[in-house]
Amino acid sequence: MIPLLCAIIALLLLIIVYQYRSKMKRDRDLAYIQEKLKMIINEHSREKLLIQTDDKMLKSILIVINELLDYSHKTMANYMRTENSMKKMLSNVSHDLKTPLTVILGYVETLIHDEHLTDDEKQILLERVKSKTDELLNLINKFFDLAKLEAGDRHITLTRIQMNEVCRKNILAFYDILTNKGFDVRINIPENPLFARGNEEAVDRILGNLLSNAIKYGYEGQVIGLDLNADEQFIYVAIWDRGKGISELNKERVFERLYTLEDSRNQLYQGSGLGLTITKRLVEKMGGEITLKSKPYEKTVFSFKLQRLNY
Incomplete structure (x- = not known):
């Protein structure tokens, strides 16, 4: 025991x-x-x-x-990126606001103090004031549009849109500019109607941005194209040119908010840097995706896709 x-x-x-x-x-x-x-x-x-x-x-x-x-x-890390982006945004927007304001002020002072101006000279200066004022207003509108998109304050109603007609309408809107600049325009829009889930106003703005950018910064290639294609799930729209293109190093960052390139292809990404960011946000608001592929002097393509509707 x-x-x-x-x-x-x-x-x-x-x-x-x-x-x-x-x-x-x-x-x-x-x-x-x-x-x-x-x-x-x-x-x-x-x-x-x-x-x-x-x-x-x-x-x-x-x-x-x-x-x-x-x-x-x-x-x-996200906070730091956002903070740095906001600092850059304030710096860039302040610069872009200051430049046209300074020019406008110079024109106005000339109109006020130069007593020897002829009526024709005054008219030319007033037209320049208006042009710079429009430029300034456009920048301010872009800034507030981006702010609304990122804050979720801008609601985009999604409906069925006929992409063939939307693409034709937007390329035709640039017909005079393309003709005057001597561009060879290559359009690939199928006859059979293709429908996407989207917002026509937003698609108009996306196409307007991409087409104007291709015209302005792909001028060296003198060719611009618009392709519309589809598979069972998505509608694909591509805007392309054969200009100087965008380097591999910068290609991944062109859609970042207020990112600016040192490369002078392109003042497209200099200045406020708002255009492509707004374009990307609008595509994403519609549930789509936008991409960039570029081979300098061969083909630079901005393409986006939206959900296809088969009814």
Whole structure:
């Protein structure tokens, strides 16, 4: 009886010792987690919590904490990108507002103080004032349009639209400009009607932006094209030119908010940098996607797709 009692006592003591050592190990691990988290927070470190343990509960907690750290890092990175983008936006928009305002002020001062201006000269200056004022108003409208799109304040009603007619209408709107500039226009619009889920006003603006950009910055190639295609799921519209193109380095960033290129292809991406960003946001608002492919002096293609409707 006594040996059995001694064995039971010994077993209980072993259990107590094991539990004590496990508790001490967990306490040390929890203390490490606490200190490590403080360090990660204070130093904005991207480290993770790594502990060797057989404690299943502690392992589960570590997994959740590391997932939270990942989320925190991504959120902080997005915040920093947004903050830098906003700083750049303010700088660019301030510059683009200042430039036409300075020119307008110069014209107005000339009109006020130069008593020797003829009526014809005054008319020319007034026309220039109007042109610069229109440019300024257009920039302000773009800025507020982008702000509304990104804030979710601009609702876009989606309906069934006939893409063949929308594409024809928009390319015809540029007919005089294309003719005057000597462009070879290549249009590929099928006869069978193709319907997309979208917003006609938004598609008009997207096509207007892409066509005007191709005309303005693809002039060296003297060719501009519009292709309309479809598969079972999507409608595809491509606007292309054979101008200087966009380098591989810059190609991935042209749709970023207010991104500007140093490369003079293109003042398309200089200045406020709002046009392509608005275009991208409008495509996305309609559930679509826009892409860019470019081989300098061969083909630069901006293409977007929208959901196809087969009824």
